């Protein structure tokens with residue numbers, strides 16, 4: 095399974111065992127960790143990468159894909175499925191290695207991932223709570239059509255600070271999900 099993005103050299107694909115070294119190189123970065131939940135470790139070790147490469151391809155309702163540049167993993171996108179009353183909601187997340195920031199790659203990758211999730215039709219709502227100090231991520235979500243729903247005051251303890259986060263969400267129309275079976279990623 096390979097998803098082409100609007101950038102010719104940038105694709106989305108499943109994570110695989112050969113990604114370990116690239117994953118550690120790009121993920122072991124405080125500037126990346128600082129904008130993500132604490133499920134994303136720091137420092138990011140080989141053991142963390144091995145663990146992630148198992149989790150990413152586990153059978154579950156979650157979807158995790160690598161952002162690849164000329165085939166090499168440089169970041170990730172993911173949708174983590176809610177449970178119970180939130181089963182039709184997913185947490186929409188993404189990160190990119192710092193060497194690739196500022197080139198439109200996250201915008202292209204998230205746009206393709208959003209289209210993929212829309213076609214799958216498994217979720218009605220995608221949520222992305224963004225830390226208040228991360229305007230770049232807010233810009234990406236606004237370009238995707240996510241709506242700013244409100245400020246969650248003092249909701250995040252990160253890097254020694256208690257800060258606000260901003261809830262962005264996107265509602266998926268059921269009519270977009272016709273090709274779900276064709277788009278299910280192969281696990282390997």
Ligand SMILES: CC(C)(COP(=O)(O)OP(=O)(O)OC[C@H]1O[C@@H](n2cnc3c(N)ncnc32)[C@H](O)[C@@H]1OP(=O)(O)O)[C@@H](O)C(=O)NCCC(=O)NCCS
Nearest residue numbers: 126129188189190195196197198199200201229230231233
């Ligand atoms: C957030 C992240 C994915 C952005 O990746 P990227 O590839 O550099 O982003 P893009 O180049 O696609 O887009 C950045 C956008 O933000 C804009 N931008 C840059 N600095 C900005 C600022 N200070 N304020 C507002 N917008 C800003 C850019 O102009 C661009 O918008 P444009 O296309 O309208 O010009 C990357 O910085 C990252 O991985 N950060 C750490 C993890 C993270 O924050 N994940 C998201 C958690 S919610």
